[in-house]
Amino acid sequence: MTFLDSNNARIAELEGxxxxxxxxxxxxxxxxATLTRRVAELEAKLGKNSTNSSKPPSSxxxxxxxxxxxxxxxxxxxxxxxxxxxxxxxxxxxxxxVVPLVPKQCRWCSKPLNGEDASPLRHQVMEVPPIxxxxxxxxxxxxxxxxxxxxxxxxxxxxxxxxxxxxxxxxMVAICTGKYRMPKRxxxxxxxxxxxxxxxxxxxxxxxxxxxQALAVPVEQARAFVREQPVVxxxxxxxxxxxxxxxxxxxxTPLVTVFELxxxxxxxxxxRMLGESFSGTLVSDRWSAYAWVHPLHRQVCWAHLLRKFKxxxxxxxxxxxxxxxxxxxxxxxxxxxxxxxxxxxxxxTFQRKLRPLMREVGRLLREASTCGEKGAxxxxxxxxxxxxxxxFVYVDAVEPTNNSAERALRPAVxxxxxxxxxxxxxxxRFVERILSVVATLKSQGRHVLDYLTAACETMLxxxxxxxxxxxxTPTLNSS
Numbered sequence: 001m002t003f004l005d006s007n008n009a010r011i012a013e014l015e016g017x018x019x020x021x022x023x024x025x026x027x028x029x030x031x032x033a034t035l036t037r038r039v040a041e042l043e044a045k046l047g048k049n050s051t052n053s054s055k056p057p058s059s060x061x062x063x064x065x066x067x068x069x070x071x072x073x074x075x076x077x078x079x080x081x082x083x084x085x086x087x088x089x090x091x092x093x094x095x096x097x098v099v100p101l102v103p104k105q106c107r108w109c110s111k112p113l114n115g116e117d118a119s120p121l122r123h124q125v126m127e128v129p130p131i132x133x134x135x136x137x138x139x140x141x142x143x144x145x146x147x148x149x150x151x152x153x154x155x156x157x158x159x160x161x162x163x164x165x166x167x168x169x170x171x172m173v174a175i176c177t178g179k180y181r182m183p184k185r186x187x188x189x190x191x192x193x194x195x196x197x198x199x200x201x202x203x204x205x206x207x208x209x210x211x212x213q214a215l216a217v218p219v220e221q222a223r224a225f226v227r228e229q230p231v232v233x234x235x236x237x238x239x240x241x242x243x244x245x246x247x248x249x250x251x252x253t254p255l256v257t258v259f260e261l262x263x264x265x266x267x268x269x270x271x272r273m274l275g276e277s278f279s280g281t282l283v284s285d286r287w288s289a290y291a292w293v294h295p296l297h298r299q300v301c302w303a304h305l306l307r308k309f310k311x312x313x314x315x316x317x318x319x320x321x322x323x324x325x326x327x328x329x330x331x332x333x334x335x336x337x338x339x340x341x342x343x344x345x346x347x348x349t350f351q352r353k354l355r356p357l358m359r360e361v362g363r364l365l366r367e368a369s370t371c372g373e374k375g376a377x378x379x380x381x382x383x384x385x386x387x388x389x390x391x392f393v394y395v396d397a398v399e400p401t402n403n404s405a406e407r408a409l410r411p412a413v414x415x416x417x418x419x420x421x422x423x424x425x426x427x428x429r430f431v432e433r434i435l436s437v438v439a440t441l442k443s444q445g446r447h448v449l450d451y452l453t454a455a456c457e458t459m460l461x462x463x464x465x466x467x468x469x470x471x472x473t474p475t476l477n478s479s
Contacts, residue, residue, distance in 0.1 A: 044315075089124055102117075131195050131196065132195070133169070133195055138157075140153050140154045140156065158462075159460045161460050163206075163207075165199070167454075167459075168456075169191075169197060170207050171453040171456055172191065172195075172449065173191070173207040173208065174208060174211040174430075174434055175449060177434075178431070178434030178438065179438045181411070181418060181419070183418070187204055208430045208434075209430065210456070211452065211455070212430040212433050213459065214455040214458070214459035215434070215455060215465070216429075218437075218467055219258065219433045219436050219437065221467060221469060222258050222436060222468045223251075223260075223273070225253075225469050228280075230280045231253065231281045231283065231398055232253055232280055233250075233252040233253075233283045233399075233405040234251050234282060234405055235250055235405035235406060235408075236248065236250070236265060236269075236287075237416075238416075239416055239428075240420060241261065241421055241423075241425070244263055246421070246428070248260075248261045248409070248412055248431070248432070249261070249262070249269055249270075252404045254397075255443050256469065257408055258273070258440075259412070260272075261432045265287075265289060266289055267290075270290055271292065279297070281297050281395055282298045282299070283298075283299045283398065283399060283402050283405070284299075284301065284405075285300070285304045285402060286300055286301075286304065286382070295385065295388045296387055296391070297391075299389075299391040299398050299399070302330065302389075303402065305389075306330060309330075313327060315375075317371075317373050318368075319374075322365075322368035325364050326364050329361050333354060333357055336350055336353055337350070337400060350393065354390075358390055358393070365379050365382060365383050365386070411435070411438075412435055436468075437452070437468065440468050441468070444470055
């Protein structure tokens, strides 16, 4: 081999090595870009908490810093001039026993005392006497007819349950498991310890189903009532039914709240709960199941949007600057909103002051949607709902957030975490009905135990259950 041939071979070898190196560099650059994106995604996930996402506060770690009020230097407790909150004395006609305590002699000189005190110092002590259940035994005698020989047994009177438990005890079982979210075994023990009522563990779910049956009609009436209301807050949360994925939906109005537990998070459920002809205003998050509602009849929850903007603002780049500006603008908007709610600003003034701010928010969203950074797509999705961002500015009784629905779901979420869901569709019906009753009666200031007792009594008598609907619907504030 000549020197030239040897040199050419070496050159070819080096060119091959360079080509392989260039290919390796391209491959490594692609891997670095992929890993960089992956690290950014993981850091974003690690940085999520209740302040910048939909995660609950209970999932926050110790690293999440909450806003703390600056020390004022004042002592703990009530401050000078603060009106105290003490338990009011019961009227004398509601007192079961009055014990007059009259001094016999002067505490200084021991001389006998005479006369009466027209306004003695009143001190009341409330106590619960030992409680035991009232057990009624019905003895159904059987007699044989002397004429035909047929035996006839007496039947139970109307309203007497075929089971072993009366309507008030049934209502208490439902309240323990459905309102206070107590496990069935704990419910069994509590009724035994406090009331001396001995129930088998299997009796608890059977009683739940009886109460659920008693509530079926009034809850359906409540669903129909909600569909006719001018403003409805709606939301949903995850559930488990017989080891299957399910969702608990809620629709909230000022005086009636209804729940529905189904194995779907789709549009059909939202349509069924609101009604195909829904003409009110829906307050919700951006979930696609609500997209069928006309934008002008919808208010998108600003609490969700603000958490999303905060997560953007915690990043680096142009989108973070836009997000911070959006947070600043909406901070001003909410200050004005609270002034309006407190009566310090008329709606006309509120609308006039907010119009330039609304235009600025729209401009920021449009510029952020074209910045080319991750999150710009979310801004484009929000812009599609721009007509639904400001409904609360113009429509009476519409709130800018969906906090009403989120608050209604909170007890259910706690129940789900303790019970891990329901085992059957029948159990799900009890959950949705008892939650609807408890939330509705609370908003109307009605007594849950009295209502459930009455519902069970009417079921045993074969009569219509008491209504959950309010006696009258308040007029909307049009200030």
